[in-house]
Amino acid sequence: MEKIKCLIIGSGPAGFTAAIYASRANLAPVLYEGITPGGQLTTTTEIENFPGYPEGVDGPKMMDDLRRQAQRFGTDVRSGMITSVDLSHRPFVVTVNGEQQIEAESLIVSTGATAKYLGLPSEEKFKGMGVSACATCDGFFYRKKDVAVVGGGDTACEEATYLATLCRQVYLIVRKPYLRASKAMQERVMNTPNIKVLFEHNTAEILGDESGVTGALLRNGQGEQTKIDIAGIFMAIGHHPNTEIFAGQLELDGEGYIKTVPGTSKTSVEGVFAAGDVKDPSYRQAIVAAGSGCIAAMDCERFLSSTSH
Structure with missing residues (x-):
């Protein structure tokens, strides 16, 4: 069974930012893109409020930029869908596309939320x-x-x-x-x-x-x-966090968003971190998701270095 040090699930601004930070910290991250490579932003034409793009940027173009930046530092970006997870023990066992199983020492969940x-x-x-x-x-x-x-x-x-x-x-x-x-x-x-x-x-x-x-x-x-x-x-009839595969394994709130320890990306399971809209019922902005991806990667790096000694 393939063993992965840091597995990132989801490919929006949170997932790719986590990948950039995790790669630069030598965590050799593997990122699975999921059902919508690039996340919700790929359905947006013009993004005008993301810092660093004074003329605005096309949603798919921005996500492609983030993806290439993550790959530049060595992230292994894979197409595929994580269909089930077993978080009852470490390393965690994760199933890809309903068939292939892999082991992950740590997990960053950035599966996003879908607008209704x-x-x-x-x-x-x-x-x-x-x-x-x-x-x-x-x-x-x-x-x-x-x-x-x-x-x-x-x-x-x-x-x-x-x-x-x-x-x-x-x-x-x-x-x-x-x-x-x-x-x-x-x-x-x-x-x-x-x-x-x-x-x-x-x-x-x-x-x-x-x-x-x-x-x-x-x-x-x-x-x-x-x-x-x-x-x-x-x-404005609500959002649905993409957390079905984590139900019963991670602590979720009443709406299904992943609960994290305030001020961190830590979930109810040690070694599992959450970033982006999947844990954010309030803001749901690309820049907030990107920032939380950075937090998740840094929390993950600290966790892995504390467990490797």
Whole structure:
């Protein structure tokens, strides 16, 4: 069975930053890219808020840069999916693509989180062309335009109030007859003049042409349809951390995010570290993920040097 000193699962900004640091610390890391090589950012066209790219950068281009930087220092980047793990003893036993098993002395988990979408074919069609799951990432492109946010929780209210500072009009499309958000967030939404809350409405269809989103078809509780003219629609109905294979082995919070010791990347299992969106229900930004990848690699290096003596 192949033995690996430092195994990194996931290939977003957290995974590749961990790989850069782990390689330079001579940990000979092996990184498995998973189902989406490059992570969520490969579905983003323009990234304008990552430091060091004054003109902005294409999502796939930035991830390719990170990958090449990790490889330059010796990271073994492999395509493949980790399908199961046994963390009950060290070295950990990890299964790749349901068949091949490898042993790892340490593990950095950076499997990310997946934004929840409505599941409409039109939503899929206009992803990256007006359909987004991150107002902080993409809101800037809709300055002085009309947009919509789908959702009724804290995240949706936060996205709506953020977009209200940039956009002309923000529609908040809420399925229920009330907001699930905290009192403070509800008040902020209700006191923002350019946010219009549409209670008991569902998004039936996203409308658009070759230039991108132009509107949305909404359906209320009585089945009546309304059309709104918008240039962008933001999904804020939650994220799903990619932690299924760690359930019952690592301590997760109620939403399924990996719990870490505050101020570190250490998980409930010694020798397993977590980085990026898989442990971050709050920020979910590429720069935060990259920073946490650095932390995980440094924690991992300290752990390996303390166990090798």
